[in-house]
Amino acid sequence: MTDSSVIEVRDLRKSYGGFTAVDGITFDIRRGETFALLGPNGAGKSTTIEILEGYRHRTSGEVRVLGVDPQHGGLEWKARLGIVLQSAGEAGSFTVRELLTEFAGYYPHPRDVDEVIAAVGLEQKQRTRAGRLSGGQQRRLDVALGIIGRPELLFLDEPTTGFDPEARRQFWELIRSLKAEGTSILLTTHYLDEAAQLGDRAAVIVGGRLAAIGAVDEIGGADARTPMVRWRDAAGAVHEERTSAPGTLVAELHRIDGEPRDLEIVRPTLEDVYLDLIREHGAADERALAEAKEQS
Known part of the structure; x- marks a missing residue:
């Protein structure tokens, strides 16, 4: 101790x-x-x-x-x-x-x-x-x-x-x-x-x-904390892109097409990271169980 x-x-x-x-x-x-x-x-x-x-x-x-x-x-x-x-x-x-x-x-x-x-x-x-x-x-x-x-x-x-x-x-x-x-x-x-x-x-x-x-603000690793940029183009189609530089992406979108419609920058919360971990490890357990059954 x-x-x-x-x-x-x-x-x-x-x-x-x-x-x-x-x-x-x-x-x-x-x-x-x-x-x-x-x-x-x-x-x-x-x-x-x-x-x-x-x-x-x-x-x-x-x-x-x-x-x-x-x-x-x-x-x-x-x-x-x-x-x-x-x-x-x-x-x-x-x-x-x-x-x-x-x-x-x-x-x-x-x-x-x-x-x-x-x-x-x-x-x-x-x-x-x-x-x-x-x-x-x-x-x-x-x-x-x-x-x-x-x-x-x-x-x-x-x-x-x-x-x-x-x-x-x-x-x-x-x-x-x-x-x-x-x-x-x-x-x-x-x-x-x-x-x-x-x-x-x-x-x-x-x-x-x-x-x-x-x-608390790092659990899950950097990839799990990557922000999501979500917007709608001129035709009304919804786009999503994960990026560690959301400001740069938004500036590029603005340069090409003007102000993006319905623009959101979503930063994953602890709850988002937690739920991803639960799903990821639940899927891994199911795969391991399936493999064990195949080998038995």
């Missing part, structure tokens, strides 16, 4: 009988960064996260989280983690303040309860029972419970599912403030704009294998 990393994963595998859920993935998460782990349902994300959190044992490979093998992490190690699950347990009979005060007592160096309530924007709801909170307020409480112990590493599993657009953006600001304080964050989300907004780096898992990893 290096000082610059909070998580190190080497050739991680997890099998259930004849089914391999995680198939030899390797990645690091650096101290202080927000790392987005992406992939379709059933890709192996949840299994990987549960192994990192110490809830599930791996079949093989090496894993270090804050310098400790999660399979042997004790209470002192767990106190250094914050975990916000996709769905939290019911605690509807307790108020926001009561829950946070109770949880604070579980940690050696907790944050101040008032500080946490303010950080998640629940000052007006601190005397409200958890069961009476709205969905967005409940999610804020989940995060408050995840950070009350002053974690070095925070796991966020689908944190804004069910949020309206305004609540999502407010939540993003909260996550940015935690990052600014030095908290390392592992984020799983199906919202690709969320990963693009919050993530420093991202990894895409498909079929239990790592399909791509890199900076």
